[in-house]
Structure formats: C-alpha cells, structure tokens
Amino acid sequence: MTHPKVQAMRVLVTGASGRVGRRLVTALQSDGHWIRGFDVIPPPFDPTLDDLALGALHDLEALAGAIEGMDAVIHLAAFMSWLPSDEGRLFETNVRGTHDLADLAARHGVKRLVFASSGEVYPELAPVRLPIDESHPTLPTSAYGTSKLLGEEIVRAYGRRSGLETCILRFAHTQSPEELLDPNSFFSGPRFYVNAKLRQLRKLPASPAVARSIEALEAVATSEERHYIGCSADGLPYRMGICDVRDMVHGLQLALTQPAAAGETFNIGPAESFDFGRAVPYLARATGLSTVTVPLHTTAYHYDTSVDKARTVIGYTPRHSIFDMIDAAIQWRDARPGEEAAT
Numbered sequence: 001m002t003h004p005k006v007q008a009m010r011v012l013v014t015g016a017s018g019r020v021g022r023r024l025v026t027a028l029q030s031d032g033h034w035i036r037g038f039d040v041i042p043p044p045f046d047p048t049l050d051d052l053a054l055g056a057l058h059d060l061e062a063l064a065g066a067i068e069g070m071d072a073v074i075h076l077a078a079f080m081s082w083l084p085s086d087e088g089r090l091f092e093t094n095v096r097g098t099h100d101l102a103d104l105a106a107r108h109g110v111k112r113l114v115f116a117s118s119g120e121v122y123p124e125l126a127p128v129r130l131p132i133d134e135s136h137p138t139l140p141t142s143a144y145g146t147s148k149l150l151g152e153e154i155v156r157a158y159g160r161r162s163g164l165e166t167c168i169l170r171f172a173h174t175q176s177p178e179e180l181l182d183p184n185s186f187f188s189g190p191r192f193y194v195n196a197k198l199r200q201l202r203k204l205p206a207s208p209a210v211a212r213s214i215e216a217l218e219a220v221a222t223s224e225e226r227h228y229i230g231c232s233a234d235g236l237p238y239r240m241g242i243c244d245v246r247d248m249v250h251g252l253q254l255a256l257t258q259p260a261a262a263g264e265t266f267n268i269g270p271a272e273s274f275d276f277g278r279a280v281p282y283l284a285r286a287t288g289l290s291t292v293t294v295p296l297h298t299t300a301y302h303y304d305t306s307v308d309k310a311r312t313v314i315g316y317t318p319r320h321s322i323f324d325m326i327d328a329a330i331q332w333r334d335a336r337p338g339e340e341a342a343t
Contacts, residue, residue: 006257008032009111012066014101015076016052017043019176020116020248024074025049027249028256038066039077057097060104067104072112072256075101080144084205087143094147099154106162112262114255115155117170119267120145124240124303131306134170134265152265165262167255172243172269172305177320177328181287183225192280194226194292201298212297220292227291229280232300237277237293240301243269244320244328254314266310273304274322282323286330 011028015021016037022044025035029048036051037043043052055062057077067073079086079093098115105113121138123145128137140146152168159166179185180192189196198217204210220226230238251268255261277293284291310316320328 006031008034009071009256010034010036010069011256012036012038012070012073013076014038014057014066014073015078015116016049017041018076019179020174020245020252021076023176023245024076024249024252027253031253031257036066036070038063057093057101060100063101064104064108067101067108067110070105070108070110072114073101073105073110074114074116074252074256076116078116078148082142082144083203084143090143090147091150094144095150095154098151102155102158102164106158106164110164112165112167112256113155113158114167114169114252114261115151116252117152117168117265118145118148119170119172119269119305121149121152121170124305125299125301127303131304132267133306134267134309159263167261167263168265169251169255169268170265171248172241172267174243174245174248174269175325176245177325178332180283180326180329181333191230192227192283194221194228194294196225197228197230209297216294216296220294225289227280227284227287227289228294229276229291230301231276231293231295232302233295233297235293235295236300236302237275238301239273239275240303241270241273241305242322242325243318244325247318247320250318251310251316254310254316258314260313264309264313266314266316267305267307268310268316269305269307269318270321271307271318272321276301279322279326283326286326286333 011033013021013025016025017039028035034050037049038053040056053066079089121140122132122136123140138149140149155166158164175187179188183189183193183196190200194217201210201214281291
C-alpha cells in the first residue's frame with residue numbers, strides 16, 4: 001500500500017520485535033521515518049532498525065532513555081494471557097507500563113502517542129449488538145480486555161492533561177499469513193488444529209464447558225494433526241475476523257501520520273468476518289490435513305466488527321481476506337521449503 005508523503009519523524013516503536021512491530025518498523029522506514037525499537041528481546045531477524053533499546057516497560061530508566069528525543073511513540077508492547085495465574089503480570093505490564101510510558105512521553109515533549117488496544121474491550125465474544133463499532137459498550141470479561149481498557153483511559157487522560165496527541169486503535173485478531181499453516185502458532189494453532197486446541201483447553205481452569213469440549217476433541221484427535229471446523233454446541237460454525245498483519249501496519253501508519261486521527265479511537269481489522277465452514281476447508285487444501293467438524297461448549301465466536309469509522313476518517317483500506325492470507329501463506333511456504341514461520 002502506498003501512503004502520501006509525510007514529514008519524517010523520529011518514532012519509538014515499543015514491542016518492535018513482535019509480529020506487528022518488526023513489520024511496522026520496515027514500513028515506517030520506507031516512509032522516511034527514523035525508528036528506534038524498544039523490546040525485551042532483539043528481533044528474530046534484522047528489521048533494519050535505526051536504533052534498538054533493550055528493556056522492559058517497568059525499567060523506567062531504559063524507557064526514559066528510549067523516549068528521549070522522539071517525535072512520536074507507537075505503543076505495541078503488551079503481555080497477553082487468559083490464565084488466572086497471569087493476571088498480576090497483565091496489570092503490571094499493560095496498565096502500569098502504559099501509565100509510565102504515557103507519563104514519560106508527555107514529559108519529554110512527544111507529539112503523538114498511538115496506543116494498541118484490543119477488541120477484547122467490548123468484548124467481541126459477547127457483543128451487545130452487531131456489527132461492533134466504536135460506540136459499542138465496553139464491558140470486558142477478561143483480565144486482558146480489562147487491562148487494555150484501563151490502558152485506553154490512561155492514554156486519554158494524558159491527552160487531556162498534557163496536550164499530547166493520542167490515537168487508540170482497537171486491534172482485531174492479527175496474524176501474519178504464514179502462521180495459518182503452523183499448528184504451533186499461538187493463535188492459529190488452537191483456532192484451526194485439533195491437537196493444538198486440546199493443549200490450550202487443558203491449560204484452562206476446569207469447568208463443565210471445558211471438560212465437554214476436551215471430550216469432543218479427544219473423540220476425533222489422531223496422532224497426526226487435523227483441522228477442525230469450530231462450531232457452537234448447536235452446530236453453527238464460528239464466524240469472526242482475522243486481520244492480516246499487512247492491513248494492521250497500514251492502520252498504524254495512518255494513526256501515526258493523519259491529522260484527523262488525533263484524539264480518536266478506531267477499530268482496525270479486516271473488511272469482513274469469515275465463516276469457519278468455508279475458511280477451514282480452504283486452509284486444509286493448503287496443508288493436506290483432514291478436516292472434522294467439532295461442536296464446542298466453550299465461548300463461541302459469532303461476531304462482525306465494523307471498520308467504517310477508520311475508512312471514513314483516516315482512509316483505512318483493508319485489502320486481505322482470510323482466503324488471501326491462505327494464498328499468501330502457500331506462496332511463502334513454497335518459496336521457503338522447511339522454514340518455520342516467525343511469530
């Protein structure tokens with residue numbers, strides 16, 4: 001995607017080593033910006049960073065040094081988990097860490113802060129109405145979603161108090177295409193692969209719904225991995241949106257540079273949701289694995305999220321459907337035989 005020429009900035013990207021961060025770095029540099037990355041680990045491969053500051057969000061000295069001299073900050077760094085044992089870490093990283101970053105950004109004269117939030121703030125799996133737009137009530141049910149909503153409020157508060165320009169993006173589920181072929185992917189594994197879903201469920205707190213879902217998957221599991229079409233207990237195939245990382249990067253570029261983005265909150269995701277009953281067989285043609293339909297008893301996915309506001313206000317144009325992503329994954333695999341996807 002091409003973007004109009006903008007004034008070059010010095011930009012700090014937190015979480016620069018992640019799936020979105022390292023691709024964003026490359027895109028921003030192509031736009032002419034000078035990029036410093038901030039992360040706890042170096043990128044798995046060199047994204048041609050102009051500078052890299054290693055550190056965690058709770059390391060205020062490292063964080064202050066990274067922010068010094070920056071025109072803008074894109075805050076992607078976060079901790080993601082749905083395990084009750086991780087709730088303390090979620091709030092320390094996603095709430096306290098966001099507070100400290102926003103405070104330092106305001107005190108160091110940063111002009112714009114872009115904050116990566118999540119559709120979990122609604123949450124997408126328990127919508128009050130469809131499609132989910134930015135005016136939908138924010139009633140998170142997970143600790144992760146709650147931590148992101150608190151992060152949003154912190155960012156807005158610093159915008160009001162300090163004059164710091166802010167933009168909040170509520171990310172859809174985001175993946176790189178090649179992850180769709182990987183049963184061990186954090187997201188794609190449990191979403192599309194039987195044994196990977198079993199591993200995920202066995203780590204969750206015990207409940208009747210989890211036990212019945214494990215039983216249903218064990219009945220069809222084999223030593224060789226299989227795909228499953230996830231359905232609600234009544235047999236309705238799941239429906240949700242997955243955003244190609246390329247579209248997410250496009251949204252972040254616009255949030256950084258567009259004057260109309262200041263002070264706004266946008267959903268960023270795919271143009272439309274997809275039906276698992278159509279997408280999983282299409283994926284199976286790429287992997288060669290067998291496919292089975294499995295009704296599950298845990299929370300079902302049936303939602304559509306609107307990106308109309310981002311289209312209208314900042315010109316966001318998502319281009320990649322789940323089927324485009326699968327096609328791109330095949331091309332990636334065929335060009336790199338034996339290479340594993342970096343997530």
